[in-house]
Amino acid sequence: MMAFDELAAGCSAPRLLHDLRRLRVAVFHPQDRDSEELLLQLRRIGCQVQAFWPPSMTLPDSVDLVFLAVHPNVELPDWAKQREPGGPVIIAVVMYENPTIIEAVLTLGVESVITSPVKAFGLLATIVVARQIKHQRTLLLKQNQKLENKLSGMRQVLEAKMILMDAKRISEEEAYKLMREQAMVRRVTVEQIARTIVDVHKILPLNSG
Template identity: 55%
Template sequence: MKTPPTGTSRLLRDLRSLNVVVFHPDDTDGQELIAQLRRIGCRVKAFWPPRERLPEDADLVFLAVRPEVASFEPGWVKREDSPPVIVVVNYENPTMVESVLRMNASGVVASPVKSFGLLTAIVVARSQAERERDRLRYISKLEQRLASQRKLAKAKTILMQTRAVSEEEAYRLIREQAMTKRVTTEEIADAIINANDILSFEGKA
């Protein structure tokens, strides 16, 4: 029986299907970075200067931080589904550090780029990005669940007040309607809340 691949082995295996965007000047260092990525097996698209829009199939971005692009802050950097960014730096000062933080970088490699450490930087950056996406998805699901529970609680309160029933009976009525109409209890709760709001508004008119 084969052992299921670990997260690390999967990330390593996926390198040959990785679409990498390289924002780097067309100099010796940039050419070496591209050559090393291709030796690893990645598919590479290179541009300079950096673009405001990424290719749709981008899985990873390498970005050279240079003085002329220190203020570069494209919209895709802040998107939850944006690919991880590894910055390439050839100097250190407060402005550069600020640029790295602003790019929400998942990794940093020093220029001139060496083959040693590049593979690790890619795997770590992608692993961190996956964990962050998982964390955001988990938070989003929790928020949706809490919002649904609040709606359900409000709908039950409305039924309890308007029909003089218990909380248990109010919930039973909501579930019964949901099953009859083949919708979720949240949708029924929404309908109850909206109807109550309309009736309350008409009563005040």
């Protein structure tokens, strides 16, 4: 097996490999040959590794990467079943490929899977790819949230314009101009002004006339 230093020296992305050395890893796996091999290779890479079994109900602080053995008779912890967007990368370790195990892996939405018997070859690539998938997922979630916020703001601006048009008997253009002027005076966004108008209108409707 090529030594980690040799791999890092010949890699086109040494920064990524350097980051691997600083990874804080939690391994939730029974004590057997698979766990021994996994821990050995992770330490050879340079990761800071902690081993546990059975899976604890809470994660250790500041964990970047988790290897989680998925067994049919072992309940998965809540942190794995109800994953937070900012949580660690999870790689499932499976011994069987039956429908129950596959369903559990799909439910967890893990970033990658390794199978028993655990082998040194491919482990580094699996970690790198899993981290990249997690990174892409995080970016997509942020972009999706940004789009949702933008759409929500647009809906509130439209609703605020309708409220002003009805209350002040003005055109849509005039209503938007009024909101924009108020936003400039208060040094806030038009969306914030619109949100205020909508919220106030819910409490005290602005009647026309």
